Amino acid sequence: MTKTTDAPTTRPGTARERLLEAATALFYNEGIHSIGVDRIIEEAGVTRATMYKQFAGKEGLVLAYLEGEDQGLRGLFAQAAQASDDPAVLLDLVVDGIERDIRERHTRGCPFINAAAEYPDAGPVRELIADHREWFRETLRQLAAGAGLRDPDGVAASLVLLRDAALVGGYLDGQDRVGPAFARTARDLIAAYR
Structure with missing residues (x-):
């Protein structure tokens, strides 16, 4: 009689990917x-040595987390650019994307605002946040x-301010209430400057 044992479960992805996903x-x-x-x-599901080999400390992991958030937003802009090269259409796609983000992904506020609240002093985390915000503002400009x-x-x-407020407001007041209010206000703002 042979005894069967469950195969050991392996977690998908590299140790770095698993650490970043968990963080x-x-x-x-x-x-x-x-x-x-x-x-x-x-x-x-990794060892302490693996964590420190991959990120050299918690702050390195925090920076990688925020870089991932930054890359995600830049990726959304790149996707929109594939749909159209008309800036007016792209602005409308950005408004739609932010509304979707408020409803589906960032339901606990803006990861950059949340991180800034925990890192009030100058340093690498605040520099990364400032760089992200400057890129976002300049892209919208x-x-x-x-x-x-x-x-x-x-x-x-104004659009940066509206997004900030909507991400925080969505967490506090509910995404279904805030998402449409953001989209309406952003489109009204854009129309006022035509």
Whole structure:
């Protein structure tokens, strides 16, 4: 009689990917400072040595988490650019994408605002956040200018502010209430500058 044993379960992805996936979920859902390295290691199913080899510490993992968030948003812009090269259409796609993000993905606020609250002092985390925000603002400014809107800088600043407010408001007041309000207000703003 042969005895069958369950094959050992292997977790998909590299150790780095598993660490980053675990950290992303934990940092976003529970906060960065409230999560210890041991919890991330346990969730990822790796050793402490592996974690430190991949990220050289928790701050390295925090930076990788925020870089992933930045790349995700840049990827959404790249996808929109494949749908159209008309800046006016792209602005509308950005509004749709942000509304979708509020409803489906970032339901606990903006990961950059959340991280900034936990890292109030100057340093690598705040530098990464500032770089992300500057890229986002400049991309919106370029779209507004390309669409022929008056005061592209003002439009971009206003859209960044609306997105910030909508991500926080969606968490506090519910995505179904805030998502449509964001989209309506953003489109009204864009129309006012045509």
